[in-house]
Amino acid sequence: MLWLLAVVGLASGARVRLSVIAPTLDHVQALPVILPIIELAVRNVSDRQRGLLPGVNITIAQRNSNCSSTYGPLAAMELYNHTDAFLGPVCDYVIAPVSRYAGVWEKPVITAGAQADHFVHKQEYPTLTRVMGSYRAVSIAMRHILNYFNWKIAGLLYFDYGATSSKGHSKCYLMLGPVFNSLGASSTHKSFNDSATVEHFKELLIYISKSARIVVVCADPPVVREILLVAEELNMIDSGEYVFFNIELFNNQYNMHKPWYVKGDSPERNKRAKKAFTALLTVTARTPDSEAYRNFSDEIKVMAKERYNYTFGPDPVSTFVTAFYDAVLLYALALNETLSSGGNQSDGFALTKRMWNRKFGGITGEVNVDSNGDRITDYSLLDMDPESGEFRIVAHYIGTEEKLVTMNDTKIHWSGGRTSPPPDTPICGFDNSLCKSMPIYAILSIALGSVVVVLFVASALMYRSVRLVRGEWYPISDLPCSKH
Numbered sequence: 001m002l003w004l005l006a007v008v009g010l011a012s013g014a015r016v017r018l019s020v021i022a023p024t025l026d027h028v029q030a031l032p033v034i035l036p037i038i039e040l041a042v043r044n045v046s047d048r049q050r051g052l053l054p055g056v057n058i059t060i061a062q063r064n065s066n067c068s069s070t071y072g073p074l075a076a077m078e079l080y081n082h083t084d085a086f087l088g089p090v091c092d093y094v095i096a097p098v099s100r101y102a103g104v105w106e107k108p109v110i111t112a113g114a115q116a117d118h119f120v121h122k123q124e125y126p127t128l129t130r131v132m133g134s135y136r137a138v139s140i141a142m143r144h145i146l147n148y149f150n151w152k153i154a155g156l157l158y159f160d161y162g163a164t165s166s167k168g169h170s171k172c173y174l175m176l177g178p179v180f181n182s183l184g185a186s187s188t189h190k191s192f193n194d195s196a197t198v199e200h201f202k203e204l205l206i207y208i209s210k211s212a213r214i215v216v217v218c219a220d221p222p223v224v225r226e227i228l229l230v231a232e233e234l235n236m237i238d239s240g241e242y243v244f245f246n247i248e249l250f251n252n253q254y255n256m257h258k259p260w261y262v263k264g265d266s267p268e269r270n271k272r273a274k275k276a277f278t279a280l281l282t283v284t285a286r287t288p289d290s291e292a293y294r295n296f297s298d299e300i301k302v303m304a305k306e307r308y309n310y311t312f313g314p315d316p317v318s319t320f321v322t323a324f325y326d327a328v329l330l331y332a333l334a335l336n337e338t339l340s341s342g343g344n345q346s347d348g349f350a351l352t353k354r355m356w357n358r359k360f361g362g363i364t365g366e367v368n369v370d371s372n373g374d375r376i377t378d379y380s381l382l383d384m385d386p387e388s389g390e391f392r393i394v395a396h397y398i399g400t401e402e403k404l405v406t407m408n409d410t411k412i413h414w415s416g417g418r419t420s421p422p423p424d425t426p427i428c429g430f431d432n433s434l435c436k437s438m439p440i441y442a443i444l445s446i447a448l449g450s451v452v453v454v455l456f457v458a459s460a461l462m463y464r465s466v467r468l469v470r471g472e473w474y475p476i477s478d479l480p481c482s483k484h
Helices: 029-047 071-082 094-104 135-148 171-186 198-209 221-233 268-280 291-306 319-340 349-357 440-463
Strands: 015-022 055-066 085-087 107-109 128-130 155-159 188-192 215-217 245-248 280-285 358-362 364-367 379-384 390-397 403-406 466-469 472-475
Touching: 015 071, 015 215, 029 055, 029 155, 029 291, 055 071, 055 094, 071 094, 085 319, 085 390, 094 107, 094 128, 094 364, 135 171, 135 245, 135 280, 135 364, 135 379, 135 403, 155 171, 171 188, 188 198, 198 221, 215 472, 221 245, 221 268, 268 280, 291 319, 319 349, 319 358, 364 466
Parallel strands: 015 055, 015 085, 085 107, 107 128, 155 188, 155 215, 215 245, 245 280
Antiparallel strands: 280 379, 358 364, 379 390, 390 403, 466 472
């Protein structure tokens, strides 16, 4: 690991000031979630024996952004004269103004957020580095996954805030926008908000079914479960004609292995949910499958509980959270290199330049940052084993190679007893127009017309029949009589 290789750039006892801006509640990257990770990274980076910045005094200031485009930038303005780099913000409507100001202040902004498509324009956000890539990367991964199964048509069903909400658009809206653009005119989409009911989900699924058999869903896990229960009720599972995709990038608390099971729900509904989830494939950020990462994840869970009273779920901590560890490593690498080459700690542009177009070994695996300052991300495709009811990895999407690599020892179980993936278009078309029989009157008309034509042709041939005799054509009546 690179953090074991210290490069002397700062004198022991020197000071580095980091500022963390994030909401305190109701966000997958809230302060109680990411602060333990950042603190652990700072402790390891400044370790006197093994750290990248041995003995350096790294301080962490924190502010609550409230995910507000007003209070978030105010927090940055309060901090920028007392910071060397920002970690976060994590809410898109906060990142946008803070990253613009940071370009003026010459302060690096390193975040696992900012995945919305607009943040690719670095002339507007010149010091922004995205350590978990972008939603555009998700759309590229989805396009390759769909192409692998020869699917060109899909429907998108996603949560978005209501028209009267002050929260703007949801992460699902921002995530599926590039997916929709990638699919083009062949896709259809529908959104729903907090007020959606079972009847509403039924109407949405019926609408989607008129133009798609592959359905991409984005919502919180309990809502995805309700949608699939409605799909089961509509016979969309047993038919084997439908495949559902769930893009789950952020969740820290729900059980990813058995998301269909809800403690306290009725056995009958859990049984139905298990069947419904046989039609679901889940796309999620690739999580390292190593003992080192599991130990790291366990350490983070203990720190989060003891220091911030936050409880993670049973699965390893999501890389969308632990990427903040790699953010600290990346900054430490860039700072050491900048200072070693005679640069200045306050030169945010020089530091940012050294963070782009490079790769290094991070806690989440090999980190590849492209020339635009965006991480090239890997994703995993998960499918449920119908016997055990557990989701397991069946393929990885490799971002640097832009290809889907299947696992040798696993296969996808298709719903409805299918042994192969269903087509994205029904054989008879979505409106059954390709298989509709003609009306009876049309069939009778064609039959009678055919009979009349045959009789007419036969009569004409008999009337005008000729035979070839001695190389010349004669009417039948002119043929010479045979002699006896």
